Amino acid sequence: MRLVTTNLTFKEVKPQITKLVDTLFKTVPAGVGSKGFVKVNKQQFIEIMDSGVKWCVDNGYGWQDDLKKCEGYGKIDWADHSQVSEKAISRGINQLGTLGSGNHYLEVQLVKASNIIDEKTAKVFGINTPDQIVVMVHCGSRGFGHQIASDYLKVFDETMKKYNITVNDRELSCAPFLSEEGQKYYKAMACAANMAFANRQVILHRIRQGFEKIFNKKAEDMEMNLIYDVAHNIAKVEKHKVDGKMKELVVHRKGSTRAFPPGHKELPTIYQKTGQPVIIGGSMETGSYLLTGTEKAMDETFGTTAHGSGRTMSRTQAKKQVRGDKLQKEMQERGIYVKAASMSGLAEEAGLAYKDINEVVNSLDKAGISKPVCSFKPIGNIKG
């Protein structure tokens, strides 16, 4: 998940929203079988697996400043491409610069002054203009990460017998962390995370180019700065307090996100006072939130919070209740211009299939595991 600012206002962007979304829809491939716009050879893909966002910035797909605005500086250090199969590489090599499908999206959003809850923190994050426009991107490592998972599911099937491990759900197949198999997977998984960071980074590059084309200004002049980029599926070794003592743990965040508090040493200097920006995606109809990590999250949830509003309805149910083309029209009437690679895919992502984002954020706030800064309303959306 990634969030980018602009210094453009709703008044400036609204008349161009159709053109802007159409341009981004063309330049950021989405949906089944889309080819990535960054063509890389195997050696380059190896570098991406090992270095994530750094490769992108070194190769002209980003700014130096983007690096420090990513979880772990956009690079998982323990990634080791030699633990990734050829099959996974051949699946991932063509997918750098693709949005994907399902619940993945690229959204142009508006921050109304009335939706800013914590003005001081919002300013630090670069949200300081009335009716400001931001861009949010949700996507990951695409088929690449899944191939790595599939490869290691097979390996772990044997490992579990070796170590006499049984699980209730075979998809939760596992290995002791310090076993040879466990360590190999840990290094391969980091390659998937790096590819996901890189994928979102090259997409950011395309977003900046798209805005430059439509608004005839430089991305730097439009202050298209990254607020933050966080992973949604990752396991990491971190230090946390357990029964009053600091311990090294493997924290597995699946369908959740990191939410480190102010003063955490892994945060860049500019976010030392605010805490980590936490981006929570809602449905394409209702909007999203920006929050910050808290000390309480550190104490109670190993520095973790929710990553999105979450579905309440199956895709088949949603399709029974909503038609994609009709929804697209209705959304446009409500001021949200949406382009989708698939109309049935659009229907499946209808707002009614999701929980109320306000309630989700309220409960996070009440639980104290993240603090709301502001909310965003969608005005343009690209669905895979």
Place this chain on the structure above:
Amino acid sequence: MKYKILEHTADIMFEVYGKSLNKLFTNAAIATFDVMVKRSSINPKIKKEINLENKDIEKLLFEFIEELIYLKDAEYLVFKSFKVKIKRSNLKAIVEGEKINSKKHKLLLDVKAITLHKYRLSKTKDGYKATILLDI
């Protein structure tokens, strides 16, 4: 009935049926590609042969679907038809389809992987059935 879609909040789950193992595997492949594309929009221009081996028949089906998903991403292929022959632990499949063309094919939802969650292949009175959950 070849397959039945089951309710699942986030992903796609279905139950697939077959009088024989050959039919079960074919129908599982059909169900998987029906999630991704309207198969009627595909012409059978490219033929691929898939050979797999696994003594565990449940794992063999898993590997077959996994291979098809892999070919979709690595070679940009969508398939219209599947002919599967299983002899003991060997699978030989001839699958036909073409390169993905977003202008021509009616593309739906991308499938990232077949998962082991709730995954099961079992014998029934009339043949076989399998429960499959696809991560999308």
